[in-house]
Amino acid sequence: MSTRDLFTFHNRHFSIGVGITAAILIVTAIAGFVVLPFAQPWVRFSSIWDAICSAAGVAQRTASVTVPEQANRLSEVVLTSHTLSRPSQEAIGRGATLAQRCAICHGPIGISRADSPNLAGQYAAVIYKELHDFRSGARTNAVMSPFAVNLTDDEIADLSNYYAYLPRLPAYHPTPQLPKPNIVIYGAPLRGIAPCGACHGSLDNKTGSPWLEGQSDAYMKAQLQAFAAGERRNDISQQMRNIARAMTPQEIEAAAAYYASQPPDVVKAVD
Amino acid sequence: MSAQETHGSSAEVAARVERRWATIAVIIIVGMALLAAFAGIHQATMPQPRVETTDPSRIHLSGEFVESNLGSVLEANGNVTVRAIGQQYSFTPACIVVPVDTPITLRATSADVVHGILIQGTNVNTMLVPGYISEQLMRFTKTGDYLMPCQEFCSFGHEGMWGKVKVIDKADFANRAKGGGRLSCVGQ
Amino acid sequence: MLVNRKLILAHFWLAFALFGVALTLGAWQMFIRSPIGTWLSNPELYYRSLTAHGTVMGYVFPTLVAMGFGYAISESALEQRLVGVRWAWSGFWLIVIGSVMAVIPIALGRASVLYTFYPPLIGNLFYYLGVVLVVVGSWIWVALMSINLRLWRKAHPGAPVPLAMFANVAGSYLWAWTAVGAALELLLQIIPVAAGLKNTIDAGLGRIFFSWTLHAIVYFWLMPTYIAYYTIVPRAIGGRVYSDTMARISFILFLVVAMPIGMHHTFADPQVGAGFKFIHSAFTALVALPTLLTVFTICASVEIAARLRGGRGLFGWIRALPWDNPMMLALAFSFVMLGFGGAGGLINMSYQLDASIHNTQWITGHFHLIFGGAIVIMYFAIAYDLWPHLTGRELIDVRLIRSQLWLWFIGMIVTTFPWHWVGILGMPRRMAYFDFGDPAIAPQALSVIFSAIGGFILLTSGILFLVILARGMRAPQADAGAYRFALAVHQPTTVPVALNTHALWVALMIALTITNYGYPILNLATSGGTSVPAVYVGAQ
Numbered sequence: 001m002s003t004r005d006l007f008t009f010h011n012r013h014f015s016i017g018v019g020i021t022a023a024i025l026i027v028t029a030i031a032g033f034v035v036l037p038f039a040q041p042w043v044r045f046s047s048i049w050d051a052i053c054s055a056a057g058v059a060q061r062t063a064s065v066t067v068p069e070q071a072n073r074l075s076e077v078v079l080t081s082h083t084l085s086r087p088s089q090e091a092i093g094r095g096a097t098l099a100q101r102c103a104i105c106h107g108p109i110g111i112s113r114a115d116s117p118n119l120a121g122q123y124a125a126v127i128y129k130e131l132h133d134f135r136s137g138a139r140t141n142a143v144m145s146p147f148a149v150n151l152t153d154d155e156i157a158d159l160s161n162y163y164a165y166l167p168r169l170p171a172y173h174p175t176p177q178l179p180k181p182n183i184v185i186y187g188a189p190l191r192g193i194a195p196c197g198a199c200h201g202s203l204d205n206k207t208g209s210p211w212l213e214g215q216s217d218a219y220m221k222a223q224l225q226a227f228a229a230g231e232r233r234n235d236i237s238q239q240m241r242n243i244a245r246a247m248t249p250q251e252i253e254a255a256a257a258y259y260a261s262q263p264p265d266v267v268k269a270v271d
Numbered sequence: 272m273s274a275q276e277t278h279g280s281s282a283e284v285a286a287r288v289e290r291r292w293a294t295i296a297v298i299i300i301v302g303m304a305l306l307a308a309f310a311g312i313h314q315a316t317m318p319q320p321r322v323e324t325t326d327p328s329r330i331h332l333s334g335e336f337v338e339s340n341l342g343s344v345l346e347a348n349g350n351v352t353v354r355a356i357g358q359q360y361s362f363t364p365a366c367i368v369v370p371v372d373t374p375i376t377l378r379a380t381s382a383d384v385v386h387g388i389l390i391q392g393t394n395v396n397t398m399l400v401p402g403y404i405s406e407q408l409m410r411f412t413k414t415g416d417y418l419m420p421c422q423e424f425c426s427f428g429h430e431g432m433w434g435k436v437k438v439i440d441k442a443d444f445a446n447r448a449k450g451g452g453r454l455s456c457v458g459q
Numbered sequence: 460m461l462v463n464r465k466l467i468l469a470h471f472w473l474a475f476a477l478f479g480v481a482l483t484l485g486a487w488q489m490f491i492r493s494p495i496g497t498w499l500s501n502p503e504l505y506y507r508s509l510t511a512h513g514t515v516m517g518y519v520f521p522t523l524v525a526m527g528f529g530y531a532i533s534e535s536a537l538e539q540r541l542v543g544v545r546w547a548w549s550g551f552w553l554i555v556i557g558s559v560m561a562v563i564p565i566a567l568g569r570a571s572v573l574y575t576f577y578p579p580l581i582g583n584l585f586y587y588l589g590v591v592l593v594v595v596g597s598w599i600w601v602a603l604m605s606i607n608l609r610l611w612r613k614a615h616p617g618a619p620v621p622l623a624m625f626a627n628v629a630g631s632y633l634w635a636w637t638a639v640g641a642a643l644e645l646l647l648q649i650i651p652v653a654a655g656l657k658n659t660i661d662a663g664l665g666r667i668f669f670s671w672t673l674h675a676i677v678y679f680w681l682m683p684t685y686i687a688y689y690t691i692v693p694r695a696i697g698g699r700v701y702s703d704t705m706a707r708i709s710f711i712l713f714l715v716v717a718m719p720i721g722m723h724h725t726f727a728d729p730q731v732g733a734g735f736k737f738i739h740s741a742f743t744a745l746v747a748l749p750t751l752l753t754v755f756t757i758c759a760s761v762e763i764a765a766r767l768r769g770g771r772g773l774f775g776w777i778r779a780l781p782w783d784n785p786m787m788l789a790l791a792f793s794f795v796m797l798g799f800g801g802a803g804g805l806i807n808m809s810y811q812l813d814a815s816i817h818n819t820q821w822i823t824g825h826f827h828l829i830f831g832g833a834i835v836i837m838y839f840a841i842a843y844d845l846w847p848h849l850t851g852r853e854l855i856d857v858r859l860i861r862s863q864l865w866l867w868f869i870g871m872i873v874t875t876f877p878w879h880w881v882g883i884l885g886m887p888r889r890m891a892y893f894d895f896g897d898p899a900i901a902p903q904a905l906s907v908i909f910s911a912i913g914g915f916i917l918l919t920s921g922i923l924f925l926v927i928l929a930r931g932m933r934a935p936q937a938d939a940g941a942y943r944f945a946l947a948v949h950q951p952t953t954v955p956v957a958l959n960t961h962a963l964w965v966a967l968m969i970a971l972t973i974t975n976y977g978y979p980i981l982n983l984a985t986s987g988g989t990s991v992p993a994v995y996v997g998a999q
Contacts, residue, residue, distance in 0.1 A: 005956060006957060007963065011956070017963060017964070018967065024745070028742070032741075036733070042408065052734070054320050055734025056732045057979055058982060059730075059986045059989065060324070062404060064334070065334075067334075067337055068339045068340060070337065080658070081658065185500045188894070190418070190433050190894045192432065192433045192434060194361075194428030194430070195427075198426070198428030198502070203427045203428075204503070237338060239361060239363075282949045285701065285949070296752060300747055300748060303744055307809040307812075317810070318731075319729060324986075326988070327991050328992055383579070384994050387818050389818065391885030392884075394811075396817045398725075398728045398729065402991045420890075422818035422887040423888075424573050426506075427571070430891040
């Protein structure tokens with residue numbers, strides 16, 4: 001009983017085993033690659049090779065399609081989890097110099113005394129994306145747009161890294177901490193609203209979504225309303241408009257008020 | 272000698288019974304495979320014929336999944352094409368509108384992680400794998416509202432990823448499609 | 460002759476202790492997402508629990524059972540001391556270390572990616588490394604099983620390998636090869652990204668690699684159960700195996716056709732060609748064959764036992780079966796669940812029917828019924844059967860054992876039947892909570908409540924199981940005699956070389972993997988441009 005006696009067509013088990021297996025394989029391959037592709041009247045293949053290659057799964061780039069003109073300028077930023085993931089000390093230093101002109105609204109240490117967003121300790125990808133969008137016109141603001149319009153790509157990256165590097169500090173609108181409203185904790189599943197924290201930091205961070213604790217109530221409410229009304233459109237592929245539209249006005253108020261009342265240490269500082 | 276013989280013959284009987292059973296089992300299995308192939312062709316439920324690729328982090332910049340091209344469009348031949356994307360944690364359009372009794376091609380992809388589209392009460396069910404385009408043929412026979420949950424774990428907001436499908440009257444859809452552009456039932 | 464009892468007991472105890480933990484998590488999950496639970500304020504906890512439940516139940520628990528049972532078979536069926544005991548212990552400790560390494564990041568919420576990994580989601584590196592260690596530990600067992608059989612062959616040239624060992628080694632080879640898919644996914648794709656060496660990954664290719672493992676792993680889980688069907692049940696109920704040859708053919712068929720069918724898990728995926736989907740669908744149909752053959756042979760073997768006990772008539776013999784024997788009870792329950800689960804499996808196998816239930820709660824119901832039901836109930840039976848031989852003490856409380864089996868059976872039916880039903884209604888899998896208050900899904904609420912109740916019945920049964928085993932460690936001593944396996948009606952004196960060795964069938968298994976997986980993997984691995992940015996979970 002050596003393998004020599006086994007692996008030979010003289011061995012009945014070998015010839016039956018290999019024969020049946022090969023037969024099934026050949027029959028199913030012919031059916032799967034030739035017969036079935038052509039049996040589907042709703043698909044057209046140019047040749048038998050086209051049919052076989054398609055059935056085998058040869059990857060094809062999609063033929064270009066004519067798409068309607070975008071009515072409005074939309075975000076052209078490409079964000080991935082490694083966008084600005086490893087800043088250098090020099091970049092942060094250059095960012096600090098550039099940030100002096102932002103201090104009027106956003107505060108000298110990134111904490112705003114007005115209703116502008118606090119930037120200290122914000123995720124770098126968030127500042128990076130918003131600056132690009134302000135520069136391209138995908139997002140507009142009478143005060144902010146002129147500042148952004150002349151920034152270079154490197155300056156935007158440096159500013160983002162600098163603000164991300166700053167420690168997260170308490171905000172200037174002290175209000176008693178509010179209990180977490182249901183819309184923030186649970187979202188509203190069947191309306192397509194996930195818990196806010198799934199993107200905005202307390203559970204997980206979706207790249208490009210800011211953490212919100214301690215931001216201005218008025219600012220957050222205005223942004224949610226702008227998303228809901230479609231006046232703000234720089235969220236890539238409507239990721240925030242989908243959510244804001246499904247929220248009721250009361251939920252928008254409750255969510256904004258809750259986040260405004262929270263201290264920033266709810267989320268871990270960037271390391 | 273007789274013990275030997277009984278042994279031999281009963282073993283033979285056992286082997287014969289077994290062979291019969293094995294034959295029945297094989298017939299059952301072949302029958303089922305043929306049934307599946309037949310049903311696939313006659314019910315137009317076959318896997319998508321081609322594998323197509325795309326770059327998920329750039330779908331909003333160019334190609335068929337830019338924002339202005341998402342939604343339903345009435346083609347010249349009377350069919351409807353729906354383009355949609357899945358992303359953490361919503362579908363765009365969040366509400367898809369289609370006409371009843373019309374061949375519809377759904378083309379969809381993911382912008383980030385693996386998602387899935389499932390339309391409840393139908394057999395419309397496909398994965399959205401980032402980097403690849405999913406295509407599915409569908410036809411609705413009843414008007415009404417359908418839920419469209421994401422059926423694959425896509426991280427911690429998965430439980431909140433539910434879209435909707437609205438199947439409306441054909442004439443109504445044709446009316447809405449007159450203005451051109453891409454239709455959806457978002458905000459209705 | 461069971462010599463290394465401590466080794467075998469260590470495997471079983473670790474397996475069942477982890478099973479207890481994972482079962483508790485499972486029951487909690489059923490409860491918390493049902494209408495009787497309150498929504499979690501942190502849905503991540505659900506996914507964390509789900510990751511732990513799946514990782515333990517999928518990778519650690521059945522592997523340890525197969526290993527412990529495998530060592531027991533090797534020693535008692537071959538009547539030969541286990542060679543490589545030190546290696547066996549090192550395999551065991553690798554699994555312990557791997558489990559701890561994987562469980563810590565899960566418990567900290569750093570690896571809530573589910574046991575199916577789902578790239579481009581990426582969790583903590585140590586979770587994946589832990590899983591790799593578990594697999595490596597089990598590969599030591601595979602090697603030991605092969606070596607021990609080889610040594611026995613040398614000492615017994617030309618003799619038929621005892622059926623239990625033949626099947627056991629077939630199972631170990633199947634595992635060795637099926638684990639390669641997930642291993643490739645982890646080593647080539649996920650671990651480099653989790654370690655920060657790369658930041659993109661081909662999610663579609665990852666799913667193909669995983670399907671290589673994901674389906675055949677089920678047959679690896681199934682092996683101890685089938686070995687028990689053929690070689691323990693007939694002996695325990697006083698019958699004989701109807702046919703030794705048919706048994707060998709069934710195990711050989713599992714070895715050959717369990718592998719090249721995994722892509723039925725990717726029927727709805729866009730990165731797999733339709734032709735390969737069809738081939739895998741056809742081969743999936745074939746895998747029903749060894750199960751149909753087994754059902755026949757075991758029913759015939761059971762009938763022999765009944766007739767030997769004086770059973771008569773076309774179906775009258777069923778009454779003559781030893782129904783108070785836990786092994787008989789376990790077998791009957793297992794077959795009922797296998798029947799329902801198998802019928803569901805035939806639905807999953809067809810592309811057209813699968814479309815209605817893909818990734819719905821139907822699928823969860825299906826594999827809980829097959830694995831948690833038909834398979835695990837036989838793990839219980841194996842443990843009960845082996846325990847007196849391992850501990851040298853008697854398991855006295857037969858009534859408690861029967862109640863435990865009944866509870867498991869009832870619990871599994873109550874859990875999985877409504878689960879299947881809501882799946883047909885389109886309820887998606889793996890969600891931390893559902894808004895049953897909404898009229899659109901309110902009708903599903905009642906079914907989900909039943910499922911949750913079933914979950915608690917299962918938990919009760921699981922606790923009972925552990926209690927019985929623990930009490931068995933302190934029962935009065937009794938010599939259980941040598942551990943024996945069932946004999947066939949016609950014990951083979953010679954077996955054709957093809958049915959006595961695995962080489963041909965392992966070669967066919969590998970060849971079919973190459974034909975059915977080779978091109979899809981090469982195509983995506985070489986086409987380029989399909990890698991996508993990784994998404995790290997739990998990043999704050």
